[in-house]
Amino acid sequence: MIGRQEADSIERRSGVSLWRQIADRILQAIATGDFAENAALPPEVVLAERYGVNRHTVRSAISALVQEGVLRAEQGRGTFVLSRKRLSYPIGTRTRFSTGLQSQTSERHIVLLSSSVEPASQRVAEGLGLARGTEVIRLETRGEADGRPVSRAAGWFEARRFAGIDRAMAETGSITASLARFGIDDYLRQSTVLSARHADAADLADLDLQPGAIVLVTVAVNVTPDGEPLQFSETRFSAERVELRLSAL
Amino acid sequence: MIGRQEADSIERRSGVSLWRQIADRILQAIATGDFAENAALPPEVVLAERYGVNRHTVRSAISALVQEGVLRAEQGRGTFVLSRKRLSYPIGTRTRFSTGLQSQTSERHIVLLSSSVEPASQRVAEGLGLARGTEVIRLETRGEADGRPVSRAAGWFEARRFAGIDRAMAETGSITASLARFGIDDYLRQSTVLSARHADAADLADLDLQPGAIVLVTVAVNVTPDGEPLQFSETRFSAERVELRLSAL
DNA sequence: TATAGTTGTCTATATCAATAGACAAATTTA
């Protein structure tokens, strides 16, 4: 990389405190592998000079990350990296939570948080090709890998056709397995729209994030091989824990 | 949507000032179309109550957005939305800047900012299937639509094979047209990895963003239909101006 | 032409964020 010197500088009077900007930088460095797992961070004085701030400001950043479980500080020894690189979550025509992360994690599963029946909103109705107001089942789920939450999703299914999918989901912990109970043995991703924003209060709680964190948001429609809409979903990924790999679509 | 009441609340002591969080919310609302273009924002007192902060705090947020050219405030009348919804940028096997945004913009083009020859870094070499250190040409470009910067990209090409592609790029303003001069009349996107982070100082300058803004980052490899690597690229999109639509090819 | 509704400006106060310096406490190294 060239000309990245000044990019290491920090924005003042930006509404984002310096300690949080520095915490972000450190997270970023860990996520991209610049700070290896278990390795010691440069000493506080060095970081302070690198970012052009006071040592105490660096300490604020570090203490936030210690709180967050990303770093461990040991008096007299140094500060060490606990967390690992980002998971790489594949998105393609055959997107499946568990299989996608299989090779990168020792354990992953989906937890059903809640379910409800509601009239389809405009966008849900559009996505599923239903009339607005048609009853749909809404499943709120969280995806976890190696004990850490990585994604939070809301999925909508036509209520009439998929009555009981909430129970299936609770029992199997898998969308794929749940759909199989309704005779769907294959489904494809028809469309995905992707955006990013700051995590809101709900995201922070659901994904166990700190304020100021970023979430990647996908809005997708899954269909049968024939093109019949099955599921409309909105998923939020923690941008600091996962990256999305667009596999041959 | 259900249960979004509390999500409207704001995080204190988060390292992100309240006025900036509120500015983000308003931007978000505009981007998703919740606040229509040219429409009046709710009065300051109402916003203050909605977000649970003082009116002066809301005013700070609004004044930042006025500065940014997103809002226009008129004493006695109200505050009005100037900017429009996010552009939807398609990503698929045939991803082309200009064609992708054609229907949504009246004008778009790519500006060549700089070019240089350098030895391939680890990741560039891997992406292009070259030995590390092989000479590559690096093109720095900015994509603009309707006069606003939407993306900032670095692209790497094998220097030996694509000598002069910088000139071609400067003249044509198009990757597709430049590659055509080297006998490449079609190319496909082989892989794309997507992540999100806060904009750094370089992003802020290049994309004309405000501190605290978010960028979507894609790292991609383009290949010939035969699978021969042509281009390795890293692109940063302003998350408040574009969303990425993953198109099935 | 009042009146209500809205943005703009001013003063004051309290808390958070950042800098500065000094030294304690723990660990590693010479």
Added chain:
DNA sequence: TAAATTTGTCTATTGATATAGACAACTATA
């Protein structure tokens, strides 16, 4: 063991952030 290195704690000061209240200036409308 002594010295060097590193994190932890304390005090003090400055500027940015947030709250509070009052009122001016401007616009639309009854």
